[in-house]
Amino acid sequence: MIIAEQKGIEELIGILEGHKDILVVGCRSCVAICLAGGEKEVGVLSEALRLHSDMRSKGWNISEVTLERACEKEWAYELDQLVEGKDCVISLACGVGAQVIQELFPDVRVVPGLNTSNMGAPEEQGVYNEKCGGCGDCVLHLTGGICPIARCAKSLLNGPCGGSQEGKCEIDPEVPCAWDQIYHSLEKLGRLELMDVPIPPKDWGPSRSGGPRKMVRSEAILTDEQNRMKGGKR
Amino acid sequence: MKAPSPTGPHSAIEPPKGIALFLCGCNGKIGGRISLDELKLDAMNDERVRSIDVMEDCCRDEELDRMRLSLMTGEVDRFVVAGCSYKTSFERFERLAIGSGIDPSLIEICNLNEQCACVHEGKEALEKARRMLAVSIQRSAMLQPVPRTKIEDVVRTMLVIGNGHSAAVASMGSFSLGHDVMLICPGGTFKDESHGEDVFTLEEEGFDRFRKDAGGRFTLIESSELKGLAGGPGRFKADIATPHGDIQTDAGCVIVAMDEEEAENPLQTRFGERCTDQHSLGSMLRSGKRPKGTVVMLAMDESGESAFDPMSTHEAVHNALYLKGSSPRSDVYIVTKEVFALGQCEFGYRRAQESGVKIVRTDRFPDLSKEGEMAVLDVHLGETLLLRYDLLVVDNVRKVPDMKGITSVIGLPLDRSGRLRRPNAKLKPSSSLREGVYLCGTATERNLGIGPTLEAKAAVARASASLHGELFAEGDKAEVWQEKCSACLTCVRTCPYGAPSIEEEGRASIDVDLCQGCGVCVGICPSKAIQMCSFRDDQIQAQIRAALGGGGR
Amino acid sequence: MRIIALVCSFCGYASADMAGVTGQSYPASVVPVRMPCTGRLDVSHILSAFRNGADAVMVVGCLEGNCNYQYGNIEARKRVEQARGILAQLGIDGERVEMFNIASNQGWRFAEAVKEMEGRVLRLGPGPVRR
Numbered sequence: 001m002i003i004a005e006q007k008g009i010e011e012l013i014g015i016l017e018g019h020k021d022i023l024v025v026g027c028r029s030c031v032a033i034c035l036a037g038g039e040k041e042v043g044v045l046s047e048a049l050r051l052h053s054d055m056r057s058k059g060w061n062i063s064e065v066t067l068e069r070a071c072e073k074e075w076a077y078e079l080d081q082l083v084e085g086k087d088c089v090i091s092l093a094c095g096v097g098a099q100v101i102q103e104l105f106p107d108v109r110v111v112p113g114l115n116t117s118n119m120g121a122p123e124e125q126g127v128y129n130e131k132c133g134g135c136g137d138c139v140l141h142l143t144g145g146i147c148p149i150a151r152c153a154k155s156l157l158n159g160p161c162g163g164s165q166e167g168k169c170e171i172d173p174e175v176p177c178a179w180d181q182i183y184h185s186l187e188k189l190g191r192l193e194l195m196d197v198p199i200p201p202k203d204w205g206p207s208r209s210g211g212p213r214k215m216v217r218s219e220a221i222l223t224d225e226q227n228r229m230k231g232g233k234r
Numbered sequence: 235m236k237a238p239s240p241t242g243p244h245s246a247i248e249p250p251k252g253i254a255l256f257l258c259g260c261n262g263k264i265g266g267r268i269s270l271d272e273l274k275l276d277a278m279n280d281e282r283v284r285s286i287d288v289m290e291d292c293c294r295d296e297e298l299d300r301m302r303l304s305l306m307t308g309e310v311d312r313f314v315v316a317g318c319s320y321k322t323s324f325e326r327f328e329r330l331a332i333g334s335g336i337d338p339s340l341i342e343i344c345n346l347n348e349q350c351a352c353v354h355e356g357k358e359a360l361e362k363a364r365r366m367l368a369v370s371i372q373r374s375a376m377l378q379p380v381p382r383t384k385i386e387d388v389v390r391t392m393l394v395i396g397n398g399h400s401a402a403v404a405s406m407g408s409f410s411l412g413h414d415v416m417l418i419c420p421g422g423t424f425k426d427e428s429h430g431e432d433v434f435t436l437e438e439e440g441f442d443r444f445r446k447d448a449g450g451r452f453t454l455i456e457s458s459e460l461k462g463l464a465g466g467p468g469r470f471k472a473d474i475a476t477p478h479g480d481i482q483t484d485a486g487c488v489i490v491a492m493d494e495e496e497a498e499n500p501l502q503t504r505f506g507e508r509c510t511d512q513h514s515l516g517s518m519l520r521s522g523k524r525p526k527g528t529v530v531m532l533a534m535d536e537s538g539e540s541a542f543d544p545m546s547t548h549e550a551v552h553n554a555l556y557l558k559g560s561s562p563r564s565d566v567y568i569v570t571k572e573v574f575a576l577g578q579c580e581f582g583y584r585r586a587q588e589s590g591v592k593i594v595r596t597d598r599f600p601d602l603s604k605e606g607e608m609a610v611l612d613v614h615l616g617e618t619l620l621l622r623y624d625l626l627v628v629d630n631v632r633k634v635p636d637m638k639g640i641t642s643v644i645g646l647p648l649d650r651s652g653r654l655r656r657p658n659a660k661l662k663p664s665s666s667l668r669e670g671v672y673l674c675g676t677a678t679e680r681n682l683g684i685g686p687t688l689e690a691k692a693a694v695a696r697a698s699a700s701l702h703g704e705l706f707a708e709g710d711k712a713e714v715w716q717e718k719c720s721a722c723l724t725c726v727r728t729c730p731y732g733a734p735s736i737e738e739e740g741r742a743s744i745d746v747d748l749c750q751g752c753g754v755c756v757g758i759c760p761s762k763a764i765q766m767c768s769f770r771d772d773q774i775q776a777q778i779r780a781a782l783g784g785g786g787r
Numbered sequence: 788m789r790i791i792a793l794v795c796s797f798c799g800y801a802s803a804d805m806a807g808v809t810g811q812s813y814p815a816s817v818v819p820v821r822m823p824c825t826g827r828l829d830v831s832h833i834l835s836a837f838r839n840g841a842d843a844v845m846v847v848g849c850l851e852g853n854c855n856y857q858y859g860n861i862e863a864r865k866r867v868e869q870a871r872g873i874l875a876q877l878g879i880d881g882e883r884v885e886m887f888n889i890a891s892n893q894g895w896r897f898a899e900a901v902k903e904m905e906g907r908v909l910r911l912g913p914g915p916v917r918r
Contacts, residue, residue, distance in 0.1 A: 009876040028761050033722035038760035040829070043771075047834040048873050054838055054916045055877065066718075066761070125727045319804045348807030349819060353898075358815035365818045661797070661855055710823075730857035752856030753827030757866065769823055775835050781818040782789055782839040784918060 037092030070097025136206025144185030252284030258317035312340035396491035467670035494632035527624025805894030826859020840918035
């Protein structure tokens with residue numbers, strides 16, 4: 001899932017300068033699960049901002065709502081009535097959700113309340129590790145199910161480098177060396193011979209290097225004809 | 235598409251029909267320090283409060299009658315008593331509510347006695363009382379009926395799970411209090427081994443005699459295992475795998491009475507023939523044989539620590555006393571670091587000393603390098619004593635049986651030594667983490683310190699008492715507002731009782747039989763999808779505002 | 788002065804009772820609000836107390852290891868810490884909120900705790916919002 005954390009409240013207060021009617025929007029998806037932007041966090045942040053407003057007599061009018069999935073237009077469109085009269089939306093959805101909201105409501109300024117970090121997984125409650133680099137050309141089958149792109153500091157495809165010490169990465173003794181983990185995983189799988197097979201230079205085209213990515217599933221797209229034939233809304 | 239909005243189906247709280255307010259003077263204890271008339275004037279300005287009675291003392295029965303009349307006017311559906319602590323008065327007003335046709339979950343008690351009149355005076359006391367009463371009226375106004383279902387046919391059968399003495403005592407005790415008993419023994423054949431304690435407790439009639447008396451009202455199933463436990467007090471359903479096939483049985487309460495099992499003391503193998511353990515010595519004495527010569531009992535382990543096990547001392551003292559009694563001229567020593575003489579054993583300990591058993595206190599493991607001789611430092615004399623012995627008696631060593639099956643089925647945690655953990659020995663002795671399941675037996679964490687027999691009796695007493703009177707299911711437990719749930723697993727990970735789980739529909743759900751209503755999940759749920767009927771966020775926030783003199787948002 | 792005491796239904800509430808029974812004296816500025824367990828606490832409860840005019844907030848639960856519900860009080864401690872972090876960012880001294888673990892028979896400690904909080908308010912001045 002997408003891992004994010006809240007921006008500092010001081011920073012947010014700075015960004016909010018000049019605004020008055022503020023809607024705090026959360027999301028019940030990834031960011032709720034990583035305890036950054038669900039309804040609870042929306043409530044806490046809103047209450048903190050109200051407290052600040054009351055302390056400084058700012059007269060902010062703060063309302064709150066939490067969407068099912070801010071990254072989908074239909075859900076995000078639920079804000080329709082709520083953004084009316086607002087001059088600012090603080091998005092506690094991930095960067096994706098924030099953009100979808102801005103796109104749908106171009107007249108209101110959307111302020112990110114979160115710093116969206118990575119695609120990861122909870123190690124345990126409250127601890128989140130990055131797992132996937134979204135490179136668009138997966139090699140996990142060669143690397144014992146451990147992503148060298150996201151989990152090796154150098155994104156080496158043929159590691160480890162000389163900085164691997166006792167299973168830890170040289171950047172930080174707390175960070176495990178991905179290639180050490182890959183070795184042990186392959187050992188358990190009985191596929192250590194894969195360590196000897198060089199992974200050829202990777203096609204970074206499908207990654208960010210090829211510019212923003214767009215994925216099209218033609219069979220899922222409703223044709224114009226279908227849309228014409230459909231009854232009801234949209 | 236319907237978004238889960240803050241105005242979901244659960245969010246609205248019905249306004250109250252009317253609140254009855256009772257201001258108790260507590261015989262001057264409150265009325266003498268706080269002007270109840272002032273409080274009355276405040277409350278009269280609140281349109282939610284329909285009746286106000288100033289009482290001399292709510293503890294008097296005639297006052298209770300007056301209160302009942304005020305509650306039966308049809309104008310009110312709830313009441314606030316401003317009197318003493320809810321801890322002491324709740325049950326009384328709960329009965330009043332039921333008798334007056336008021337839902338007992340709509341009672342609020344404002345503690346103007348211990349938490350106000352006892353500690354403050356004058357203007358300060360009045361001001362605090364005003365704020366406390368405002369909180370209580372606010373709370374009362376937002377209370378909702380708590381769902382609860384009366385259990386019609388309360389099952390009174392006790393299900394005892396155990397392998398030895400504690401289970402025998404628990405079974406006999408339950409039967410003597412009028413319960414049918416089913417005893418399942420996970421370990422194989424059932425043995426009532428009393429560990430030498432009963433000499434001091436005396437009254438046991440013996441397990442075999444009990445089985446005859448109980449006839450069909452007691453069932454012992456050996457080599458069987460608990461496979462499932464659903465429901466709560468008065469209506470448990472237990473699945474048991476027996477050698478004759480799987481059975482399901484109803485039970486009112488479950489008493490887990492697992493004892494430790496016998497194991498070999500490593501000291502015994504080291505010292506061979508001249509050495510025995512307390513248990514074997516006991517059997518020998520009971521069969522009429524006597525050891526020859528000097529007997530030295532070593533009541534400690536190899537690290538020089540006395541086993542923190544009162545039973546070791548019991549057995550040593552008991553055997554020593556027995557020996558001295560039957561051959562007064564024999565020499566008997568007990569070498570130990572500390573004597574744990576609990577309950578009746580204290581008398582035995584004194585009698586042992588009076589009859590000439592010598593008790594040597596030491597702080598370390600003695601030197602036993604010469605056969606038949608022990609060099610031990612007596613800490614009181616400050617000298618090393620040389621004790622020649624013909625028989626060395628060491629402690630019984632017991633091991634904790636494997637209880638992973640029981641713990642996973644019932645949901646009970648183990649402590650570091652593999653014993654069943656007691657959740658809170660002070661507030662809830664004999665209780666387990668699961669409501670309706672009680673603990674005793676030596677394979678349970680030791681902190682009651684009253685010996686296995688009394689612990690088993692205590693567990694029986696608590697279990698039996700819990701089945702008296704009316705029993706209710708549900709109550710103010712955590713409830714998932716499923717349309718908000720993200721199935722994030724936070725509640726599943728955080729709950730101390732394993733009550734939440736993710737259902738087939740992919741939303742969390744709370745097992746009301748496992749939930750104990752602490753609200754930890756309510757406070758941590760990132761989607762605010764869990765609430766408790768009487769401790770919702772909006773209720774708590776409103777009380778905080780009332781305490782600070784505010785009204786709405 | 789206004790101090791809110793969020794007390795659990797077990798030792799928190801009972802220690803306040805015990806303070807009364809044993810004749811302790813403590814400032815009348817404190818008003819208790821009862822929760823089932825301090826584990827029910829939400830950070831926003833603390834924030835809204837300050838927004839509504841509290842000078843200090845005290846959370847009173849059982850001694851650690853003695854929580855009626857295993858570890859609700861440990862959860863509460865973490866949430867109080869979190870609230871302090873937020874208050875600090877708003878320029879409010881974190882000392883205005885405190886977690887106390889008091890046994891039901893320690894009435895004197897409840898009284899001490901209230902005195903402690905009142906002392907802090909006297910030192911730090913009135914709360915962030917006056918109502």
